[in-house]
Amino acid sequence: MASPVPISRPTGPRARLTIPVLAFGGILMAVMQTVVVPLLPDLPRLTGASAGAVSWTVTATLLSGAVLTPVLGRAGDMYGKRRVLTAALALMTVGSVMCALSSDIGVLIAARALQGAAAAVVPLSISILRDELPPERRGSAVALMSSTVGIGAALGLPLAALVVQYFDWHTMFWLTSALGAVGVTAVWWAVKESPVREPGRFDALGALGLAAGLVCLLLGVSQGGQWGWTSPRIVGLFAGAAVVLALWCLHQLRTARPLVDLRLAVRPRVGLPHLAALLTGFAFYANSLVTAQLVQAPKATGYGLQLSIVETGLCLLPGGVTMLLLSPVSARISAARGPRITLALGAAVIACGYALRIADSRDLWMIILGATVVATGTTLAYSALPTLILRAVPAGQTASANGVNVLMRTIGQATSSAAVAAVLVHHSGPVAGTAVPTLHGYLLAFAMAGAVALVACAAALTIPGDTAPDATRRAQGDTRAERDEAPAGT
Numbered sequence: 001m002a003s004p005v006p007i008s009r010p011t012g013p014r015a016r017l018t019i020p021v022l023a024f025g026g027i028l029m030a031v032m033q034t035v036v037v038p039l040l041p042d043l044p045r046l047t048g049a050s051a052g053a054v055s056w057t058v059t060a061t062l063l064s065g066a067v068l069t070p071v072l073g074r075a076g077d078m079y080g081k082r083r084v085l086t087a088a089l090a091l092m093t094v095g096s097v098m099c100a101l102s103s104d105i106g107v108l109i110a111a112r113a114l115q116g117a118a119a120a121v122v123p124l125s126i127s128i129l130r131d132e133l134p135p136e137r138r139g140s141a142v143a144l145m146s147s148t149v150g151i152g153a154a155l156g157l158p159l160a161a162l163v164v165q166y167f168d169w170h171t172m173f174w175l176t177s178a179l180g181a182v183g184v185t186a187v188w189w190a191v192k193e194s195p196v197r198e199p200g201r202f203d204a205l206g207a208l209g210l211a212a213g214l215v216c217l218l219l220g221v222s223q224g225g226q227w228g229w230t231s232p233r234i235v236g237l238f239a240g241a242a243v244v245l246a247l248w249c250l251h252q253l254r255t256a257r258p259l260v261d262l263r264l265a266v267r268p269r270v271g272l273p274h275l276a277a278l279l280t281g282f283a284f285y286a287n288s289l290v291t292a293q294l295v296q297a298p299k300a301t302g303y304g305l306q307l308s309i310v311e312t313g314l315c316l317l318p319g320g321v322t323m324l325l326l327s328p329v330s331a332r333i334s335a336a337r338g339p340r341i342t343l344a345l346g347a348a349v350i351a352c353g354y355a356l357r358i359a360d361s362r363d364l365w366m367i368i369l370g371a372t373v374v375a376t377g378t379t380l381a382y383s384a385l386p387t388l389i390l391r392a393v394p395a396g397q398t399a400s401a402n403g404v405n406v407l408m409r410t411i412g413q414a415t416s417s418a419a420v421a422a423v424l425v426h427h428s429g430p431v432a433g434t435a436v437p438t439l440h441g442y443l444l445a446f447a448m449a450g451a452v453a454l455v456a457c458a459a460a461l462t463i464p465g466d467t468a469p470d471a472t473r474r475a476q477g478d479t480r481a482e483r484d485e486a487p488a489g490t
Contacts, residue, residue, distance in 0.1 A: 017190040018132060019141045022125040023148050025089055025183050029118040030152025032092055032180075033061060035160035035172055036112065038309045046169060049105035052226065056109045059222050064116030066218055066410045067211040072120035073403025074207075074259050076127065077198040081399055082191050085124040086184055092118035093180030100173035119410070122149060123402035126386045130398050131194035142390070143331040143383035147323040150378055153288065154320020158313030165310060198396035200257035207259055209248035214407075216241035221414045225421045260404055261397060269392040270401065272463045273385055274408045276343055279456035280381045281412025282419075283350050286449035287374040289420050291316060294361060294442055300431050303362050303439045315368050319375030326376060330383035339384035339391070340463045346380030347457035353377060354450030358443050377453070381460075388463065420445045 036057050039046075043054040068088075076084040095114030098107055122145060129141045163172040220237035227233050252258040264270055292312050297304025307315070334342045353373030360366040386402050393401040427441025 017186070018192070019129070019144065021183075021186045021190045022128065023144055025085070025121050025187060026125060026145055026148030027152035027155065028089075028176075028179055028183050029092065029121045030149050031156035031159070032096065032115050032118055032176055033065075034153050034156035035176060036061075037157060038161040038164045038313075039169055039172075042164075042169070043105075043108075047103050047105045047108065053105050053109075055226075057105075057112045059219070060109045060113040061116040062222060062410065062414060063215055063218055064113040065119030066116075066214050066407055066414075068117050069119045069123065069406050069410070070210065070260060070400060070403040071207045072117065073123050073127075074400040075202065076120075076124045076399040077396055078200065078202060080193050080197070081124050081128045081131070082187065082193040084399075085121060085128070085191070086187050088117045088120045088124065089180060089184045089187060091115070093177055093184060096173050096177040096180055100170050100177055103170075119406065120403060122146070123386075123406050124399050126390070126402050127399035128191060128194055130390050130395070131196045132192060139335050139387065140328045140331040142386050143327040143334070143379075144324075146382040146386055147327040147330075147379050149382065150284075150323040150375055151320045154313075154316050154323070154375075157292075158310055158317060161308075161310040161313050196395050198400075203252075203255055203257060203259040206248065206251055206255065209244060209251060210259060213241050213245035213248055216244060218411070218414050221411075221418050224418055225425065260400065264393060264397070264401070265404065267392070268462075268464050270389065272459055273343070273388040273392070274405055276347070276381070276456050276459045276463075277385050277405045277408040278412040278415075279452050279459060280343075280347060280350070280378070280385070281409035282416040283347070283354075283412075283449045283453040283456060284374065284378045284381075285413040285416040286420050286445060287319075287353070287371055287378075288316060289417060290357075290424075290442055290445050290449075291367065291371050293424070293437065295364070295367060297436060298431060301436055301439070303442075304436075305364060315364070316371060318368055319372045322372050322375050323379040326379045327383055330380045333380070334384055334387055339387040340460055343381050343384035343388065343463075344457045344460035346377045346382070346384065347453045347460060349377030349380060350374050350453040351377075351450045351457070354446045354453065357446040358450075361439065361442060361446075381456070384460075416449070419448065423448065 040054060040058070043049070043057065044051050047054065072084050072088055092115045095111040098111035098114070102108060102111075125145050126142055129138060129145060133141055160172055163169075163175065216237045220234050220241065224234050249262060252260055252262045265274065294303075295305045295307045295312050295315055296309070297306065299306045330342055330346070333345070350373075353370050353376070356366065356370035356373055361370075385405055389401050389405050390398055423445045424437040424441045427438050427444060428435040429438050430436075
């Protein structure tokens, strides 16, 4: 049980910078994850490595982020959220410096694995916001923090493409290194350490077991298309994941201070938002994947626009701006109707966006409109998910619980990448001697993502719990804070 330490709200100029500094860290994390994308076609030539080896600069970040997010979230609950947040940003910055100094593919992969630690920035920041902000400011701040993932991704792609096009590719990593150093300094200076802690011993065995299971699972999902879904390696990875994660679950249920409180996680008020996060992550990620390939397809296909990588990034930019502008709106919807309704509405809007994509994927303005509608729905859904978690778990477990929620998004995104790739490979035809996805393949991918979004909407509507407006709950005494301090199960 978290120690019932009275929380003194921060005041002064530093306190006013808490939200923008944390949001900057979230945007920087998303930028760092996407900056390598424009480099992928040229990295084999620049590093002398194979295309398969180069793909690990993306896979390594995905794997380390999935493993470290719940681990660092739990460490933040136990040892201090600002301390762990600063360490995550510092690891990200060190990884960026390593990329700036080297052209060796082994060093680059190791550096990108270090940068995966930044995936824990958002759940740690959301937990800090819960601890430090008064209830009337918390909703909009959490919504903004959740939206930074999409905002940073939309900004990172065109920024990286511009740098790569006009400068040496190492310049991009020097730039992100400088921004990382600014982020570490700003968090250390402006963010107050939360007094809310979860006492106990860190579950090192649970962390190792979770890491092994997730690596097997996500490696199998991400590499299945290249290695073959029925190949011995992929089958072995999935079998290993099943065994390791089953043993890990037994350990978590038996240990006094587990890394992840499974008894709490399987309760409908927590488990259903985790399921919705997985489904929403799947639906959201297909938008970026498919849009980037569709607009860059050659004109000889009959549907492609043959845009450059810079122009492609600019197509996704309106979605990022929309996420920034709509984050306070999503917070107001949650305050008025409850986050469950906001999540369901967001998933439904995502499905509508894919309906637009199916209706017209030839005209650029319709492609941008459809992608922006999907981004709008993602803003609503992603802003509601942490609010649902914050209302359902004790104060001392907010970082770890939100870390698991982000992990579920990551698994959804990895699954989306594999599923979209499988659909497009199956529906490809020759164009100028090269296999290129057909328009029918893209439309099937849109339909698949839209269907998953509708399932996420249905899952959201089944989430139980109080959906009364925030103001009403405060008028009734806001007794949830006292309930948060009670042990799970009371």
